[in-house]
Amino acid sequence: MVDVEKEARLKKKALSFGQQHIFRFWDELNDRQKQQLLNQIETINFDLMVILKEKYLKQSKSSLASSDLEPTDIIPIPTTAQQIARAEQAKLVGEQLLKKGKVGAILVAGGQGTRLGFDGPKGKFLAGPISRKSLFQLHAEKIKAIGQKYQTIIPWFIMTSETNHQETLEFFNDHKHFGLNAADVIFFTQSMIPAIDEQGRFFLDEKHHIFCNPNGHGGTIYALRDNGCLTEMKRRGIEELFYFQVDNVLIKICDPIFLGYHHQAQAEMSSKVVRKTDPEEKVGVIGKINGKLTVIEYSDLPQSAMEARDETGQLKYHSGSIAIHAIRRDFIERLTDRDFSLPYHVAHKAIPYIDEMGNYIEPDSPNGYKFEMFIFDALPYASNSVVMEVARQDEFSPIKDADGKNSPATAEQDLMNYFGRMLQRAGVSVVFDHNNNLSGKLEISSLFALDVAELKQKLPPNFRFDGEMYFAPEQ
Numbered sequence: 001m002v003d004v005e006k007e008a009r010l011k012k013k014a015l016s017f018g019q020q021h022i023f024r025f026w027d028e029l030n031d032r033q034k035q036q037l038l039n040q041i042e043t044i045n046f047d048l049m050v051i052l053k054e055k056y057l058k059q060s061k062s063s064l065a066s067s068d069l070e071p072t073d074i075i076p077i078p079t080t081a082q083q084i085a086r087a088e089q090a091k092l093v094g095e096q097l098l099k100k101g102k103v104g105a106i107l108v109a110g111g112q113g114t115r116l117g118f119d120g121p122k123g124k125f126l127a128g129p130i131s132r133k134s135l136f137q138l139h140a141e142k143i144k145a146i147g148q149k150y151q152t153i154i155p156w157f158i159m160t161s162e163t164n165h166q167e168t169l170e171f172f173n174d175h176k177h178f179g180l181n182a183a184d185v186i187f188f189t190q191s192m193i194p195a196i197d198e199q200g201r202f203f204l205d206e207k208h209h210i211f212c213n214p215n216g217h218g219g220t221i222y223a224l225r226d227n228g229c230l231t232e233m234k235r236r237g238i239e240e241l242f243y244f245q246v247d248n249v250l251i252k253i254c255d256p257i258f259l260g261y262h263h264q265a266q267a268e269m270s271s272k273v274v275r276k277t278d279p280e281e282k283v284g285v286i287g288k289i290n291g292k293l294t295v296i297e298y299s300d301l302p303q304s305a306m307e308a309r310d311e312t313g314q315l316k317y318h319s320g321s322i323a324i325h326a327i328r329r330d331f332i333e334r335l336t337d338r339d340f341s342l343p344y345h346v347a348h349k350a351i352p353y354i355d356e357m358g359n360y361i362e363p364d365s366p367n368g369y370k371f372e373m374f375i376f377d378a379l380p381y382a383s384n385s386v387v388m389e390v391a392r393q394d395e396f397s398p399i400k401d402a403d404g405k406n407s408p409a410t411a412e413q414d415l416m417n418y419f420g421r422m423l424q425r426a427g428v429s430v431v432f433d434h435n436n437n438l439s440g441k442l443e444i445s446s447l448f449a450l451d452v453a454e455l456k457q458k459l460p461p462n463f464r465f466d467g468e469m470y471f472a473p474e475q
């Protein structure tokens with residue numbers, strides 16, 4: 001039975017916000033569909049949608065002046081004896097945090113992976129070059145291996161969204177959480193937000209459903225609060241969080257050096273960056289705007305700043321953001337404790353909808369606006385931050401598109417090259433071609449060896465790489 005009080009209240013609300021069309025097909029719906037629509041409407045923050053329409057659709061984008069910008073200090077990839085000693089020191093600090101069980105991992109996996117065009121949560125994508133293990137499994141095994149190495153438990157918080165929550169949960173259940181203790185894998189769901197047309201009206205994508213998209217990876221901080229994860233972290237004694245995204249096959253989860261630097265500096269939120277070599281590369285750069293650390297989106301960076309070089313000929317703004325962060329738990333508590341809102345980013349997109357006649361339309365060109373929050377917009381609010389440069393070939397290779405630069409093919413090659421360098425450093429002869437691509441196929445399970453030292457120990461005596469090898473622990 002439909003709750004008539006709720007129906008009347010929400011119809012009135014929709015009317016007062018000019019959204020009465022969402023009830024257009026009401027009389028055709030069965031009770032279950034009516035209830036679903038009412039439940040969805042109840043989750044929508046109508047006031048926020050008005051603000052978004054007024055603020056983001058009407059205002060022209062303020063353009064940044066080069067004079068407002070300055071580069072930020074970074075911790076470089078260590079080359080000198082002093083830098084190496086500092087990194088070793090940081091590593092000890094990070095390892096202590098891990099051993100004492102003070103670190104949790106946050107994976108954001110609520111996105112829709114539209115560019116990849118893969119049917120299902122992106123974490124189910126099979127990315128192991130030989131094993132064909134899924135991204136979720138590759139990450140899970142790293143977490144398990146780190147736990148074993150430091151004799152610790154790393155609780156793993158995985159953010160999903162309504163679009164993929166059920167399927168993600170089933171995948172983990174079907175695979176027995178990939179050997180992790182189910183109690184230490186905590187799923188939480190981010191909020192959804194409606195898209196709007198030029199007039200600020202919602203789209204129906206079914207007669208009983210409003211088109212909504214996940215509210216961006218910035219939604220993590222609110223979702224952690226609203227799902228009780230911050231309380232759970234506190235209960236477990238977690239102080240530091242390692243944040244990563246589902247599609248980076250080279251991710252060094254809970255890197256102790258990074259965690260150590262971040263903790264030593266008493267930073268609230270820190271970032272890893274890679275060096276941008278091509279001024280036109282479409283990545284956000286970390287720099288300072290009016291003294292505040294910020295990720296400056298590619299499209300916002302003035303051309304003169306994009307091309308500017310320092311006295312050594314290097315790009316002045318070279319710190320490419322790779323969406324890897326260390327975040328203090330109490331920083332998220334502090335932000336979400338008060339009336340704090342991350343800004344929204346708006347994207348003009350083609351949004352499927354049901355027209356007035358009830359036909360399902362998939363437009364070819366943009367007809368509406370989607371809104372998302374980005375996690376890096378929390379950076380300017382952090383009282384301290386560390387920005388650490390890492391080698392791209394060792395730590396960053398995301399699967400974004402079906403083909404081209406950040407695709408399954410490049411990720412697979414990057415992974416095999418990484419394993420090839422590990423094997424080489426462990427003393428085995430391997431061949432790389434003129435593009436620095438490994439000749440042959442190679443995969444090393446994190447459960448076999450997490451690093452070169454472990455690999456060295458476990459390599460069979462007189463091991464020779466004959467062109468294809470998968471190192472995995474014996475079952």
Ligand code: UTP
Nearest residue numbers: 108109110111112113114115214216217245246
């Ligand atoms: P991307 O911005 O690359 O988006 O997300 P995506 O959903 O993976 O792919 P496209 O843009 O639709 O092609 C980077 C990371 O942030 C997560 C994604 O799951 C991915 O790990 N994310 C993104 C969320 O968790 N929630 C969101 O609302 C958006």
